[in-house]
Amino acid sequence: MIVSLTHMMTLSFVLFLIGLAGIFIRRDVLTVFLCVEIILNAANLAFVAVANAFGDEFGHVAVVTIIAIAAAEAAIGLSMVIKLHSDKKSMNLSSLNELRG
Amino acid sequence: MEKMILLAVFLPFLSSALIGLWQLVCKEKAQNVAGYIACASILVSFVCFAMLSNEVWSSMSTLRFELGSWISLGDFSVPAALSFDKLSATLALVVSGIGFLIHVYSLGYMSHDENRAKYFSYLNLFCGFMLVLIQASSLPLLFVGWEGVGVCSFLLIGFWYTDKEKAFAGRKAFIVNRIGDAALIVGMALLYWVAKTLDFSVLQQADTITSLTQLSSPLLLECIGILIFVGCMGKSAQFPLYVWLPDAMAGPTPVSALIHAATMVTAGVYVLARMSGFYVEFAPHALSLVAFVGATTAFFAATIAVFQKDIKKVLAFSTVSQLGYMMLAMGVGAFSVGVFHLVTHAYFKALLFLGSGSVIHALSGEQNIHNMGGLKTYIVGTTVLFFIGFGAIIGFPLMSGWFSKDLILHSLLETGHPMYFIVALISAFLTTIYMTRLCTVVFLGTPRRSPDQLRTIHESPKVMLVPMGVLALLSIVGGMPFLSVEHSLANFFPTLEVEHGIHVNEHLLGWSVTFVVLILVGLSIKVFSKKRIMAQSGLASFFAQEYYINRVSVGLGSVLMRVGSSVSQWFDVDIVDRIVNFVGRELTLLSKMQSKNRSGKPQTYAAMIVFGLLILLFCVAGV
Amino acid sequence: MTSWLFYGFSAFAVAFAYLVILLRNPIHSGLALIGSFFCVSGLFVLMHAPFLGVIQILIYTGAILVLFLYVMMLLNLKEQQKEDRLWQTVARYVALLLIPLGWMFSLKVLNFQRLVSRSLPEDFGSVHSVGQQLLGSYVLIFEVSSVVLLVAMIGVVVLTQKKSMENPR
Numbered sequence: 001m002i003v004s005l006t007h008m009m010t011l012s013f014v015l016f017l018i019g020l021a022g023i024f025i026r027r028d029v030l031t032v033f034l035c036v037e038i039i040l041n042a043a044n045l046a047f048v049a050v051a052n053a054f055g056d057e058f059g060h061v062a063v064v065t066i067i068a069i070a071a072a073e074a075a076i077g078l079s080m081v082i083k084l085h086s087d088k089k090s091m092n093l094s095s096l097n098e099l100r101g
Numbered sequence: 102m103e104k105m106i107l108l109a110v111f112l113p114f115l116s117s118a119l120i121g122l123w124q125l126v127c128k129e130k131a132q133n134v135a136g137y138i139a140c141a142s143i144l145v146s147f148v149c150f151a152m153l154s155n156e157v158w159s160s161m162s163t164l165r166f167e168l169g170s171w172i173s174l175g176d177f178s179v180p181a182a183l184s185f186d187k188l189s190a191t192l193a194l195v196v197s198g199i200g201f202l203i204h205v206y207s208l209g210y211m212s213h214d215e216n217r218a219k220y221f222s223y224l225n226l227f228c229g230f231m232l233v234l235i236q237a238s239s240l241p242l243l244f245v246g247w248e249g250v251g252v253c254s255f256l257l258i259g260f261w262y263t264d265k266e267k268a269f270a271g272r273k274a275f276i277v278n279r280i281g282d283a284a285l286i287v288g289m290a291l292l293y294w295v296a297k298t299l300d301f302s303v304l305q306q307a308d309t310i311t312s313l314t315q316l317s318s319p320l321l322l323e324c325i326g327i328l329i330f331v332g333c334m335g336k337s338a339q340f341p342l343y344v345w346l347p348d349a350m351a352g353p354t355p356v357s358a359l360i361h362a363a364t365m366v367t368a369g370v371y372v373l374a375r376m377s378g379f380y381v382e383f384a385p386h387a388l389s390l391v392a393f394v395g396a397t398t399a400f401f402a403a404t405i406a407v408f409q410k411d412i413k414k415v416l417a418f419s420t421v422s423q424l425g426y427m428m429l430a431m432g433v434g435a436f437s438v439g440v441f442h443l444v445t446h447a448y449f450k451a452l453l454f455l456g457s458g459s460v461i462h463a464l465s466g467e468q469n470i471h472n473m474g475g476l477k478t479y480i481v482g483t484t485v486l487f488f489i490g491f492g493a494i495i496g497f498p499l500m501s502g503w504f505s506k507d508l509i510l511h512s513l514l515e516t517g518h519p520m521y522f523i524v525a526l527i528s529a530f531l532t533t534i535y536m537t538r539l540c541t542v543v544f545l546g547t548p549r550r551s552p553d554q555l556r557t558i559h560e561s562p563k564v565m566l567v568p569m570g571v572l573a574l575l576s577i578v579g580g581m582p583f584l585s586v587e588h589s590l591a592n593f594f595p596t597l598e599v600e601h602g603i604h605v606n607e608h609l610l611g612w613s614v615t616f617v618v619l620i621l622v623g624l625s626i627k628v629f630s631k632k633r634i635m636a637q638s639g640l641a642s643f644f645a646q647e648y649y650i651n652r653v654s655v656g657l658g659s660v661l662m663r664v665g666s667s668v669s670q671w672f673d674v675d676i677v678d679r680i681v682n683f684v685g686r687e688l689t690l691l692s693k694m695q696s697k698n699r700s701g702k703p704q705t706y707a708a709m710i711v712f713g714l715l716i717l718l719f720c721v722a723g724v
Numbered sequence: 725m726t727s728w729l730f731y732g733f734s735a736f737a738v739a740f741a742y743l744v745i746l747l748r749n750p751i752h753s754g755l756a757l758i759g760s761f762f763c764v765s766g767l768f769v770l771m772h773a774p775f776l777g778v779i780q781i782l783i784y785t786g787a788i789l790v791l792f793l794y795v796m797m798l799l800n801l802k803e804q805q806k807e808d809r810l811w812q813t814v815a816r817y818v819a820l821l822l823i824p825l826g827w828m829f830s831l832k833v834l835n836f837q838r839l840v841s842r843s844l845p846e847d848f849g850s851v852h853s854v855g856q857q858l859l860g861s862y863v864l865i866f867e868v869s870s871v872v873l874l875v876a877m878i879g880v881v882v883l884t885q886k887k888s889m890e891n892p893r
Contacts, residue, residue, distance in 0.1 A: 003730050005836035008771075010827055011734045013834075015741055017826040021819040022745035023707055025812055030750045030796055032703075034757050037789070038741050041764055044776075051849075052771045053838040060854045061862045063776050067783055068869040072876030074788045078795045079883040085799050091750075097701030174859050 008049035015042035028091040029084065033077050040070050103166040106183045109149035109197070110236055113229035116142035117222045124218035135218035136211075139225045140204045146232070147197035154190035158589070163302070165238065172241070179299065184238035187593050191440060191586065192235045192371055195447050196364050200228045202568035203359040206455055209565035210355050210462060220260060220353070227253035231364050235371065240289050240299040243372070247285070247336065250365045251278050257360060258352040270351035277345040281335020288328030295321060305378045313383065326384025329376060330391055333369030339428060340398040343421045350413040354458030357413060362420045362454050363447035370424070370443050373431045374594070381434065381595040392432025396524045398425030403531035407538065411468050412457045415539050419494070420450055422528060426509060429521060435512035437590035442509055444586075445501035448579050449493035452572040456487035459561040459569065460543065464550075470539065475548035479558040484544050486569045491540050493576040495533045495622065498615050501580035507611040508587070514603045514610070526614070533618045537625035545626070730770055737763035738823060746816055754793045761785045773849040 015038055022035030044063045051059025081091070088095055116138050124131035157164060164185040171181035185193070204224060211217040227250055234246025252275075259271025293299050295317040296309060303309055313322070333339070338346035349361050360366070373380065373391065380388045399422050406418035423446050430439035461468055463480050477484045493502040506529060513522040548555055560566075740760035744753045761784055768777035847853045858866050 003727055003839065005838045006831065006834050007734075009834050009836065010830040011738070011767075013830040014738055014823055014826040017822045018738070018741045018745060018819070020711065021815075021822055024704055025745055025815045025819060027812065028750055030792065031744070031753050034744055034750075034753055034792065037757060037784075038744060038760070041761065041784075044780075045764060045767065048768055048771050048773050048776060052773070052844070053836070055844055055848070057849065057854060057857045058862070060773055060776055060849055061857050061865060063773075064779065064854070064858060065865050065869045067779060069872055071783065071788055072872050074791055075876050075880045076883070078791060079880045081795060082799070083883055091799070093703050096703060174863060 005049055005053045008053075009046060012042045012046040012049065015039075015045065027093050029081050029093055029096075030091065032093060033074070033081070036073070037070065040066055103164050105149050105153055106164060106166045106185050106236060107168075109146045109153070109193075110183060110229065110232045112142045112146045112149075113225045113232065117225035117229060120218055120225065121222040124222065128218075131218040132215065135221045136204070136208045139221035140201065140208065142225060143197055143201040143204050143228055146228070147194070147201050150190070150193045150197050153185055154194055157185060157187060157190045177293070179239060179241045181242055182238040182300075183233075183236040184302065185236060187590055188371075188374060188440065189235045191444060191590070192367075193232060195444055196228065196231050196235065199363045199447055199451050199572070200224075200231075200359060202571055203355045203363075203451065203455070206358075206458075206565050206568040207353075207355045209562045210458055211353065216260075220257075223253055223256045223260070224356070224359070227257065227360060227365070231368075234368055238301060240292070240301075243375075244285065244289065247332075247368060248282065250360070250368065251275065251282070251336075254278075254349070254360050254365055257356040258349045260352055260356070264351075267351040270345075270348040274345040274349045277342055278335045281332045281342055284328045284335075285332025288325050288332065291321065291325045291328065295325070301375055304376075310378075310382055319383070322383035323386050326376075326380055326387030327390060329372065330387055330394075333372050333428075334394065335369075337366050337369030337424050337428065338398075338421050339369070339394050339425065340401060343398065343402065346421055347414050347417045350411070350417050354413065354454060354461060357417070358451045358454030358458065361417065362450040366420065366424055367427070367443045367447070370427045370431060370439060373428070374436050374440055377431075377436045377594050388432055388434065390432070392429055392518065392521060395425045395428025395430075395432050396521050398422065399429055399528040400425070400524050400531075403528045403535065406535040407531060409535075410470055412460065412470050412473075412539065412543065413454075413468060415470070415535060416450070416453055416457055419453075419532065419535065422532065423450065423494075426506075426525065426528070429525060430509045430512060433513055433516040433518050433521065434596065435509065435516065436594035437587050438505070438508045438512050440590060441587040442505035445493070445505040445576075445579055448572055449490045449500075449502055449576040452486065452490035452569060452576055453494065455565070455569045455572065456483055456490055459483040459565055460487070462561050462565070463558050464554075465557065470542045472549055473543045474546045474550075475544070476558070477544045479548075479555065480560045482560055482566050483569075486566070486573045487544065488540065489573040489576055491536050495536055495618055496529065496615060497619075498612075499580070501576050501578075503611070503615065504580035507607070507614065510614065511605070511607050511610055514605055517603055519603060529614065530617065530621055533621045534625050537622050538629045541626050541629040726770060730767065733763045733766045733770070736760075737767070742820060742823065745819060751793065751796050754789060754796060758785055758789055761789065771849075772844050775849055775851045775854050 019035045019038030019042060022038065023032050026032055026035065044066055047059040047062045051057060085091065120131065120135045120138055124135060153164065166183045168181040168183065170178060172179040207224065211220055214220065230246045230249030230253060234243055234250060237243035237246055255271045255275040258274050259268045262268040289299060296304060296313055298304060298309065335342045346361060350357050402418045402421035402425060406415050406422060409415045409418060427439045427442050430442060460476065460483060463483065464473065467473065493500040496503040496506045510522060510525055513525055737760050740756045740763065743756035747753050747756060761780060765777045765780040768780055
């Protein structure tokens with residue numbers, strides 16, 4: 001396999017950009033969460049690539065941790081979504097502006 | 102042979118799970134059969150242990166069964182292994198033997214309870230955990246059993262949990278034990294830190310000992326010893342952590358007999374015996390603390406017991422006092438004597454508790470001894486059996502308690518602790534007094550119940566009397582054969598160096614103590630059959646209220662809390678609040694200016710984050 | 725051959741990720757994300773991380789994303805994108821441009837000498853060796869993440885309680 005680390009980081013970066021764009025473009029909470037998952041995945045990819053390139057398994061440990069944290073984040077996020085749905089009957093992020101100054 | 106250990110230890114767990122699941126599935130059917138399954142499993146377990154003990158005692162070897170690796174974390178590993186040597190053999194026989202008798206007794210005692218399947222499930226679970234505790238080859242595994250019996254004790258004390266007070270007693274036992282357990286965990290961690298092992302057999306090895314003496318400071322080792330002992334204090338109800346044991350009498354009486362007299366509360370003594378090598382080698386000062394706490398407990402609990410009016414409370418404080426005795430023996434280095442007393446105490450205290458259960462059963466739930474009196478003509482069998490237990494605990498000649506108690510007194514002198522000897526002697530006399538009082542008030546004299554109530558008194562069924570009979574037999578003859586066991590165990594334990602031993606004739610000492618005790622019995626019968634000492638005079642209520650320890654600790658807590666709270670209130674209102682209000686006011690002004698810019702939309706915030714990130718990135722890249 | 729696999733997976737991963745932000749229905753988005761994750765998992769396997777590949781599919785896709793889909797279906801989401809403003813609809817397609825832009829940018833900026841294919845030890849990234857690392861040198865991270873999960877669990881319980889918000893005591 002002849003792939004340079006640069007290519008892997010590029011892929012990671014592109015995925016990150018897509019996720020970031022999604023966060024700004026999309027309005028409904030769930031899709032925004034999905035975009036956050038894309039970003040986390042981009043980070044995972046970068047970790048694994050570096051771990052591979054440097055022969056250090058810390059990257060793998062980090063990815064396992066990120067997955068655990070993503071699980072926690074998903075659980076909390078989804079319960080908030082359910083709460084939001086029952087309180088506001090809306091999934092739209094722009095309806096969440098109570099913190100307006 | 103090794104596999105038999107596994108069978109014997111896990112059979113109670115198996116049957117507990119079986120009964121537990123069964124009574125969940127079909128509640129009605131399980132109730133009647135559950136008790137028999139539970140008894141059978143313990144009986145099989147007892148037979149296995151009998152065979153194993155025979156093996157261990159004859160070949161002087163240690164059986165060890167590897168269960169595999171339990172925790173393996175980096176270079177920290179805990180192998181799970183059950184080991185079976187003389188000490189565990191003695192204890193395992195006591196636990197499974199008395200456990201079996203009490204299971205049988207429970208068949209009768211709990212026969213009217215509608216949740217008895219659950220009861221037997223818990224009781225079996227308790228036996229299982231207790232056996233794990235005894236058979237564990239390392240401290241962490243012992244701790245599993247330790248916590249397991251704690252849980253079972255909690256479940257069984259609060260067995261009638263619909264009564265709020267009983268549920269509370271269960272919680273109290275659990276929470277007080279937590280204090281000790283925390284200390285035990287810390288001690289365990291420290292011990293691992295210095296010794297790199299928690300296995301008992303490895304801890305006793307010569308090279309571990311030499312490396313320990315070279316590597317670590319004596320102070321740290323003493324601390325470890327004290328911490329582990331604090332754990333034992335919680336479980337073995339030593340002063341001042343004894344407060345849970347009297348309340349624990351809220352549970353069914355067989356539970357009090359098994360858990361809070363014969364087995365679980367002796368776990369602390371067992372741990373000290375197990376770690377005796379460590380204590381003798383590295384923590385002699387911790388050991389003298391053990392002796393001090395034990396002597397204190399033995400004395401104070403005995404004085405409290407004299408003034409209690411609940412039949413089970415008297416026995417509970419008696420248990421605390423006797424546990425203090427065992428601790429005292431441990432503390433002066435007479436480990437085998439302590440274990441010997443543990444065994445004989447298990448016999449006669451279980452017998453006394455079962456006897457009191459039989460009395461309570463006969464009187465349909467009456468526990469106040471001043472409402473009893475003159476029961477000897479109504480429940481003859483129970484009376485005879487109870488008096489046998491009485492004879493054993495006060496040290497009637499040639500009964501089991503006589504041997505063990507005199508050995509303790511003798512060893513106190515032999516190891517050169519005359520002060521402890523005097524305290525122990527006084528406690529022994531106090532024991533005589535309160536036990537005589539109990540027996541006199543309950544069984545002798547004139548009945549203090551109305552004729553209607555007297556007519557309902559009924560002797561307990563055979564299924565309850567027979568186990569008591571066996572225990573009575575053991576209380577009578579259990580001392581003699583165990584003398585040889587004690588001598589054999591003595592080689593098993595390390596010996597503490599004695600500085601100023603006082604040598605006295607063992608027999609002379611024993612008989613003279615016995616003489617005084619018998620005189621005391623006569624005197625006390627005279628005193629107590631005439632006068633009812635109620636807990637009304639100042640001194641008596643002082644004792645009856647356990648020196649107000651319960652109240653003082655609560656009161657002290659609340660006073661401290663009030664002082665603390667008023668100080669902190671002043672600090673909070675006059676200092677913190679002012680600062681906070683000032684800062685808050687200024688910040689509000691500042692943020693009012695800012696808040697105009699906040700849209701409240703999450704995505705705007707996200708955009709700001711990205712913007713900040715970009716700036717950061719350029720800074721980093723620029724450098 | 726393997727490099728072709730690599731580029732293929734990469735292309736699909738990016739394409740699926742783009743679909744996530746393109747599609748209107750959140751459920752479709754979620755399904756697209758599953759596709760993307762499968763491709764990433766393939767990449768993990770190619771990069772000597774078989775354990776992570778499996779984890780990615782089992783936990784990330786199988787548990788977390790399915791949980792997402794489950795919630796979407798539970799809430800019975802209709803297409804809510806009708807209220808999209810014009811710029812968002814346009815931006816959604818314009819976002820496609822990000823792919824070549826990002827590519828070019830990073831190829832210009834990043835220049836790593838190393839290759840993602842080196843002769844690694846046989847058990848690199850295997851369950852055994854990752855487990856050794858996780859419970860050995862990095863045991864603290866492991867413990868902390870378990871605490872994080874516990875806190876998340878408590879948080880979820882508190883959040884989904886019916887009355888917790890309305891009348892706090």
